[in-house]
Amino acid sequence: MDRRQFLLGTAGAGALAAGGYGLWRAADGERAGAGPVELRVRETSYRFGADRPETAGLVSLADGAPPPVLRLKQGQPAHLRLVNGLTDYTTMHWHGIRLPNAMDGVPYLTQFPVGEGEAFDYLFTPPDAGTYWYHPHCMTMRQMAQGLTGILVVEEAEDMGFDADVPLNLKDFRLGDDGQLLPYFTPRGAARGGTLGNVLTTNWQVSPVEDVPAGGLVRLRLAATDTARIYQLVLPDVPGRIIAWDGHPVREEVPWPTADAPLALSPGQRVDVALRMPDADGIELAVVARLGFGQQDMVRLRTVGASLGRDMREVPVLPANPLPVPDLAKAEMQELVFGWTPDGSGADNGLCGNFGYSFWSIDRTPWPGDAVEGVGPVATLKLGRSYVLRLRNESPNAHPIHLHGLVFTPLRSNRRTLPANPTDTVLLQRNEVIDVALVADNPGDWAFHCHVIEHQKTGLAGYVRVV
Structure with a gap:
């Protein structure tokens, strides 16, 4: 899909952006007025302590300060307008939020990269309260290393009574x-x-x-x-x-x-x-x-x-989020193997920061790059059905495995006891095999990758399709 085709396909989302949604601001907790809240990515500088020289070339959503804590309300619509003030391309991913696929911020998979001076409107209603975060998914390694990571809090509908x-x-x-x-x-x-x-x-x-x-x-x-x-x-x-x-x-x-x-x-x-x-x-x-x-x-x-x-x-018992419950009696098993790729050579393409190396793989196939055409999903799941994914690490290194758009629950490990708590990221240790259960309740193509970003960008990435 080229840029023109993509933008034509998302014209409806742009029209929706004019409707006006609110954001709960981190600074004062007051409700924003109608219309989008602008998040402008920009270069800045910062001093990491009074005895340290000022560091230039950082990336934030604020001048001379870290990216702010964003606060949303559970079940209330948000409209966040990302404005790119960098010469790099960028996007924004809302890590852990179950949202519509088109709002997930993954270049070429859900949207086209945002160029210098361009903007993209993210509109979604967070169904779950809790602690999440945001970061770019284009030029990911560079911009995250330069500081573009921030916490996103989705507040419970009722005050939890902490001081x-x-x-x-x-x-x-x-x-x-x-x-x-x-x-x-x-x-x-x-x-x-x-x-x-x-x-x-x-x-x-x-x-x-x-x-x-x-x-x-x-x-x-x-x-x-x-x-x-x-x-x-x-x-x-x-x-x-x-x-x-x-x-x-x-x-x-x-x-x-x-x-x-x-x-x-x-x-x-x-x-x-x-x-x-x-x-x-x-x-x-x-x-x-x-x-x-x-x-x-x-x-x-x-x-x-x-x-x-x-x-x-x-201390209150936090209210449960409205998560689907897998039916383990009817769940289909699919295995995914995470491993090393010894050849070391890889693609260097697209606008989002590939490095020209392939060290890692899923199912013994390294991710060829964000913009490569004809790359299929690592798994195809039927909407509404339950699955057990067997995550097998055949490498000597640990991998925090993150799945976009869906929530899963660890069932068992061959190395340790894991609490059965819903999650979107699980740390897969060396030679570990973990079974996780999920309901494929959110349609779309969902990125699935290691969150050691150098691993992601050198092959340990793919996507899961829910249809």
Whole structure:
């Protein structure tokens, strides 16, 4: 499909954009007026600490600041107008949101890339409350490495009664001694676990301090938005529990992470945590990332004010999202194999940042590139039917596997016990086989890929068709 054919096919969506939808703004929680909310992608600069030089060449939706937290309301329409202020092409994907296929932001699969000075209107009504995030799906590696990742919160229809709601965007950057960005892609990293950053940030700050009410109930929303890093997190030793995983309220308990058993949060995944803060003013508690060379406080929570005297028994049970339930008795099994591709040569085509290497594959076939014609789906599912997908990792590296547009539930693993909590991203460990169940309830062509972006861009990608 060429550009003219694509735009003619989406004329109806453009007409719908004139209707006017609202967005809940992150800054003040007030309802936006009629019409779209503009999200303009632009280059900017930022200082990652007072003792660091200013870093140029970053990409955000704000000047001199990280991409904002976007807040929507469950069941209420949103109209987000992406305006491209870069010379690069771009799109925007709303990670984890079950939305119409045409709004999913995947170049050539659901829309044409957005060029310099162009705009695209994303219109959807989020059916599920929870913590999600957004990032480009064109020039993905470059723009994400430059900072274009942000948290998207879909608020429950009713207030959940927390005293503080704290979104935490975990994101690393590769910076030189001069503070400038280092190359974001390395063939060596792409052929292994991915290229890691050397400056770990939370909301673009190094070990920031967040003030929260003493004696209060705090909801932390942690999102791993890196291109490669798998976080090993230790949470504060205070009363608390994990209340949601990848956007959805937990159905089975997730163990509280400790220094001996940290919580693995891989690229694309999110976790919501409820904490009861200490009663005294000025107490600091850390969320700690365990690293190969030591550890780092990703954020410090500092109590302020007189104690609110809350109790963990007051933490609400989050209302279940309206997810379809797979019928396992009638579910059809399909196996997908994730592996290495030894030849190392690949296509370099399209407008969205292929690297000319193929190191990875699905079903032993590497993704040839975003704009290659005649590439079929890795699986075709019938609308409304239940399926079990067997995800088999035949490679020596871990892969966070993400499926767009649908939600699945882990059933079993050959290596560990997995809580049966709905998700859109599962970390497939070395030589692991995981069975997941889903209902093919959302028609369209849905991207299916590893969220280590270098793996995605060097072959470990495809799409699932629901018809």
